[in-house]
Amino acid sequence: PLVSAAMDTVTEAGLAITLAQEGGIGIVHKNLPAKAQAAEVAKVKRFESGVLKDPITIPPTLSVREVLALTKSYKISGLPVVDGGVVVGIVTNRDLRFETNLDQAVRAIMTPRERLITVPEGTSAEEAKALMHKHRLERVLVVNSKFELRGLVTVKDILKSSEHPNASKDEQGHLRVGAAIGVGEGTEERAELLAEAGVDVIVVDTAHGHSEGVLKRVQWVKKHFPHIEVIGGNIATAAAAKALVDHGADGVKV
DSSP: OOBOOOOTTTOSHHHHHHHHHTTOBOEEOSSSOHHHHHHHHHHHHHHOOSSBSSOOOBOTTSBHHHHHHHHHHHTOSEEEEEETTEEEEEEEHHHHTTOOOTTSBGGGTSEEGGGOOEEETTOOHHHHHHHHHHHTOSEEEEEOTTOBEEEEEEHHHHHHHHHOTTOOBOTTSOBOOEEEEOSSTTHHHHHHHHHHHTOSEEEEEOSOOSSHHHHHHHHHHHHHOTTSEEEEEOOOSHHHHHHHHHTTOSEEEO
């Protein structure tokens, strides 16, 4: 497996997605605001999965203009419409394409609940694919018995899964991605935002990794986010490798 460098001229979501599809992992650099770095991680985690567990949703009161901005920003073509946790409809490119009244609420143009094709939780990708083929759909919503949204299955995601059999994925079927942090001010908030975005590995990344600051930061990350792998570096000696491992590092960067 190949890992990319956490440099601002190298790794953001685009490369991280491509690398993970081929079985490697990208490390998103830290030379951007913490929220922006977390957003790059989120783009990778959302990109490909059998079932998208946490699709972006919108309320029925949102304006068509705002919906268009969202679809452009996230490069997505279908948004579930949710009211009080319950699915009330979906809005897709087909609904938006020729719409000229951009200030009206999306409820006026969405496909309403009674016309939706949905699948219950636990439906396999194959069953969902057969249903989409039968009804000529590009996506179906996964709902529970109360019609609360539990996920989204798209034709595109099913095809991506078959096109990239060696992809590096987590237990939920999302692509794996890493991100770098330093040891300076704001690092703890950055780590928290990355964890919320679903990062798989955090790299405590400095020019000289065999230092008290790096060792303490590796230890802090592992203590607060035990489910996330931690890599420390850069290092050049056996003593440095041992010190990092003793402080909880899952891997070292040489």
